Amino acid sequence: xxxxxxxxxxxxxxxxxxxxxxxxxxxxxxxxxxxxxxxxxxxxxxxxxxxxxxxxxxxxxxxxxxxxxxxxxxxxxxxxxxxxxxxxxxxxxxxxxxxxxxxxxxxxxxxxxxxxxxxxxxxxxxxxxxxxxxxxxxxxxxxxxxxxxxxxxxxxxxxxxxxxxxxxxxxxxxxxxxx
Numbered sequence: 001x002x003x004x005x006x007x008x009x010x011x012x013x014x015x016x017x018x019x020x021x022x023x024x025x026x027x028x029x030x031x032x033x034x035x036x037x038x039x040x041x042x043x044x045x046x047x048x049x050x051x052x053x054x055x056x057x058x059x060x061x062x063x064x065x066x067x068x069x070x071x072x073x074x075x076x077x078x079x080x081x082x083x084x085x086x087x088x089x090x091x092x093x094x095x096x097x098x099x100x101x102x103x104x105x106x107x108x109x110x111x112x113x114x115x116x117x118x119x120x121x122x123x124x125x126x127x128x129x130x131x132x133x134x135x136x137x138x139x140x141x142x143x144x145x146x147x148x149x150x151x152x153x154x155x156x157x158x159x160x161x162x163x164x165x166x167x168x169x170x171x172x173x174x175x176x177x178x179x
Contacts, residue, residue, distance in 0.1 A: 040150050
């Protein structure tokens with residue numbers, strides 16, 4: 001869970017500037033890999049999972065799923081689902097925007113299924129298109145693998161932070177013993 005300082009020393013203007021800069025940084029990212037790199041550096045594994053689950057909860061609520069179905073599938077509490085649902089009811093513009101832009105592809109129509117069968121049956125007539133489709137599938141798989149590889153590196157972050165804290169404790173204790 002995120003920790004918040006008891007005494008916030010920034011002015012309202014400084015906070016606003018920080019948030020604007022943060023939003024501009026997010027908007028500057030162009031590819032899913034860039035976003036994954038940034039999120040890996042910014043958040044820990046538990047925070048990444050929490051944010052991903054909240055987004056998925058919103059998508060399922062927008063599709064009309066019940067709280068029980070969502071709770072069972074995503075292993076989240078009813079209060080988490082209720083909070084996301086509350087924001088969807090109050091505003092939810094961000095959730096809706098992301099849900100709309102990341103919709104699953106529609107199932108193919110009967111005609112496209114027949115075209116696939118036709119392409120397979122007469123592959124040598126459709127080879128350029130079939131080759132292009134295979135290349136695109138492979139690129140999609142590789143892109144997903146790259147994103148997952150980046151995000152899995154966030155698991156190492158916890159160990160690295162523990163080592164850094166240990167090192168800082170040692171440095172601090174050696175400085176205290178000298179004084």
